[in-house]
Amino acid sequence: MSTGFFGDIKSVTFEGSESTNPLAYRFYDPDEVVMGKRLEDHLRFAVAYWHSFAWPGGDPFGGQTFDRPWFGDTMELARLKADVAFEMFSLLGTPYFCFHDADVRPEGETLKESIARLDEIADYFGGKMETTGTKLLWGTANLFSHRRYMAGAATNPDPDVFAYAAATVKSCVDVTKRLGGENYVLWGGREGYETLLNTDMKREREQAGRFLSMVVDYAKKIGFDGTILIEPKPQEPTKHQYDYDVATVYGFLKDFGLEGEVKVNIEQGHAILAGHSFEHELALANALGIFGSIDMNRNDYQSGWDTDQFPNNVPEMALAYYQILLGGGFKTGGTNFDAKLRRQSLDPEDLLAAHVGGIDCCARGLKAAAKMIEEKALIEPLEKRYAGWEDSEAKAMLAGERTLDQISERVLSKGTEPQPRSGRQEWLENVVNRYV
Template sequence: MNKYFPSVSRVEYRPDAAADETLVFRHYNPGEVVHGRPMEEHLRFSVCFFNAFRYLGGEDHYGDRTHVRTYDDGTRSLDNYKRRLMAAFEFFTKLGVKFYSVSDRDLAPEGESLDETNRVLDEMVTLAADLQKQTGMRPLYFACDLFSNPRYMNGAGANPDAHVFAYACAQVKQGLEMAKKLNAENFLLFSPRDGYQSLIQRQVFRDLSHMAQLYKMAAQHREKIGFKGQLLLQPKPADPRRHQYESDAMTTMGTLRHFGLEKHFKLDIKPGFSRLQGRTYEHDVIMASAFNMLGSVDASDSYPEVNGTSDVHAHDTRVATLVMKCILEQGGLQTGGLTLGGRLRRESVETKDLFHAHILAMDTYARALRNAAKIMADGSFARTLQQRYGSYKSGIGERIEKGAATFEECEEFVRKYGEPQPQSAHLEHYDNVLNYYVYPPRQ
């Protein structure tokens, strides 16, 4: 495979490369054993097909496409989709990843009818399966695009029109069958238009019930066809145009638990920063993991000044280190991995920029993996946290921890020992400890 990116060879690990040599990995060494496993098994990198090969530099209202590619003429012809798919597999191979993440509309355009759409998709999935056989790759996840077509402008599973809801169900049914055909590790249900612009035009619980019904049918069809992949949901932070029903990890997990669906799903979390919600999104990684619901991670960053998210290639080693620490503490991502979900900037018009961006993200998380492994091996955080929660090891604290304490016991304890003494949170200490690993001192 050397047709669409002839100027780039397979990217190699060269930790001693000069500063201006940016088509090499300085930190990502696939076979290096870190924390008991090869680096590539911890990270399980996957290229996001949509952001890498369908986004071509266009911006809503502010300009046309800027990325000119030999493999993409901008049409919806089947030949164009085939060229793009073959170019993608050449890119995956040269980058050295074993997974890619893809949706039905990434692979094939829609036809004049549902049957024609399914026929064309099946043809393209057959081509993808052939390319997978040649390269040893497979999807980290397969998904259905439940947002691009105008029919989904008011949502998919939460659409007030039952006709649109039924169409989404038919699309997900076909998507699950194609995921099985491609031997996908996971199936992602992602519908960011399922939300509201104003509560005066929505019946919220009804919307959520309909979404849950779609998820239930997906779980049932997965079982029916014998697809072994994990079902995933991706929370989507709110943006100025719409409040998503699944706006964060806790909301999504609460909805799943309310409708009795938590055993069927795990979450695909996108770290980053939301000025609108005022927090970084390693928060959602940690929350999902705490409830044993972290299934996969969309490894991209965001511009802090942008409301919502903006899918920038991962470069924040501090955030990545916290994410990898969480992943190691839960014993890995099992069937999940790290989807390289960033987009090129509009002004990054050369094909080499696509390699530079993905190398940046992969090196960021490889470096973060080493950091996280060192944190766990040293035990500094663990010891400090154990000390902070030390009062729960005996006495009233131990009874609280076991769920055995009563109001009366707590009242008696306070009467006996009086007012608690203020205890410092030592946040600055924790920040300094973290920086020691993220930015180690000079040797």
Template sequence: MRCSKILVLVCLSLVSVTVIDAIPPTCPADNGSKCDGEWEGDFFPGISHIKYEGPSSKNPLSFKWYNAEEEILGKKMKDWLRFSVAFWHTFRGTGADPFGAPTKLWPWEDGTNSLAMAKRRLRANFEFMEKLGVEFWCFHDRDIAPDGKTIEESNANLDEVVALAKELQGKKFHLLWGTAQLFLHPRYMHGAATSSELAVYAYAAAQVKKALEVTHYLGGENYVFWGGREGYQTLLNTDMKRELDHLARFFEAAVAYKKKIGYNGTLLIEPKPQEPTKHQYDWDAATTAAFLHKYGLIGEFKLNIECNHATLSGHSCHHELETARINGLLGNIDANTGDPQIGWDTDQFLTDVGEATLVMLSVVRNGGLAPGGFNFDAKLRRESTDVEDLFIAHIVGMDTMARGLRNVAKLIEDGSLEELVRKRYSSFDTEFGALIEAGKADFETLEKKALEWGEPKVASAKQELAEMIFHNAL
């Protein structure tokens, strides 16, 4: 049968909307069931469980490098990587961008944002996870349940969908994190916790309160605050200090409520440069850490690092991960990347093996990410419109990270890179070097040594050798 012709409305920004005609393709598993209501058929007919077949496999619906149960560096691959399906890109992504209308309408979609449709998407999500072999998922509140006309109606919608999510999760699947969507609705055009409107600030608090409750109810291991939606596009009409103070008070209230309801998950902040503002407390890991220090919140939050955001802030993903890690703030990673020739957040699946190896180097040095993980904050390219493309995109993303982990194991087992770094700093592996690192060498003492030793002889850093060793492991 054919589903009826519909009009699909998709927001391309906070205030602009594009309308297109779309005719959904034939509903899957057409065995007499209807493609409406709470249909529970096979959403991905013809696609079986994705299996590990090794690097020589030519099957696009198989893993070449990710073998979940295989032990690498003392842990199973699945425990190092803790992959998570991002509901918003995978099941709410339309292919729209600032310059083009939507290109995707999955077979199970009916063009509405009804509760019945929300439940159908949720069932599709868990079937997808089952076949892909991923245990974790994550969501925004308004991704999984429709916004209502009032806070009470929105909360009721969310409760109904979350009840089904709890059932579908069972003991096999887990929520990596939940969050509130505080940016798409026009009420948030000046920001949420940084809004100049008191009523919006209160509304955002009510929405986060509810999102914390449902994340706790679903056993979410983390809760994410998406930053970067501050109101100060320009500083001419903005009291930046006041907005930052308000934001800090908002975070303090969130911490207090988390403790009040007994939620033991980790609170995460995601640095988001240029989304959409140019003056932000969360430009990068270092800026966000400074914000947390200034307001006494450093012990309450960790960071969710997105690789695409790292490049937008002028850093590499490895730089951002190391900055977070050495400050004890690395909590979670958005496994994506951006196009270096495009100055906006393209949210592509990470396929660069070299970048993935550097990412995994930080993760291994961190001892893993748990209770965090890797969530695929990544979307299909606009021209990829087949249902199987959802699987292929995740498979290549998972394989790339798994290959990065295998490369890190090679580097560690070889030991050459570690030895090169050790030799570079070996002058500090002395009695006097230990005094410096212990903070027991003042300027007078250092001056005496400088006079005693004379002009320093500076050794080569062997940068090209380091790159040779690294790339030989890829």
């Protein structure tokens, strides 16, 4: 049933690369088979509830610019918001959505009331999901917006805030399981510090480790068989955050024996803020065995903060999906558009067009990545570069079958110097450009 918000706009369909329709897919045909799998099953697109339906258009320098008919603090308006959200999921044909608790229900006077409201809207979601076929990629709790979390949630110096956050997460895990969510994300928006003058880092890391361990244990207890994810997030809004990047998260997981229990949800914009490329974070997560899912967006490279724009750079997407496909693709994860309109993009059509463009960009990137893999465009040069390590003596060094003395003696007796070989970076960059 139409809410009227999108007017007479029809469902977005695939029309091919020659189409000039701004509300049609030019490159994303969900049924196109790539590397033996449908594009929809490769990409597993999800719409973020918070940016698309809860965000009012503010930024660090200005307030609300959007005027949506569902803005307000009543359950009636929360249901209207859900009506519009699921209408948009259907128009776009996206198979999944994601949400925080605070996105979908108004805050109650007490935690008990907030949980009751979340349960009520979850029941409403259940009906919508059954009608539209839209599934839940992941749920999460907002443990950063309310003033109670100004000094963190799991890492807060006040044990009452820690307990409040734990009870909130329990309710969100319950709802995620009830709705068939395939993952649960812990997003540490304020798990860090602004000054070491009032921070006990050792204590706070231990609190965060205990908190995460309890979440993992509870998920097992209730039979939640989805993946628990942490989203790396660097220095925004705090000076330092304990989940800064993939490497930092892995060290944290190892410290608390959770490296086999928790994976990462990697955001493109956060990777850039951490001083990395998106493909670096994806490749490292694969190497460490903790890759789970992605939040897709981009930052404005002239701004020093997380602008959360929709992706439009096909070469960047191709290199990202190259790493994802090399790692075997998504399992329970997917491509969530953690992206928001610009403050001046006021119209309902803008919300649809932004997702259409992002979906097409990702589809082009994945198809380019798949072709590079199928043709071994980068695989063969990489294998050639490391071919020396296939030699039996080289393998013996790494297998612990040679001591430092023995290796030294071998080099000295050989009497020849190793000769540098070109890394061929520019040649490889040209190879990539042929595909994008």
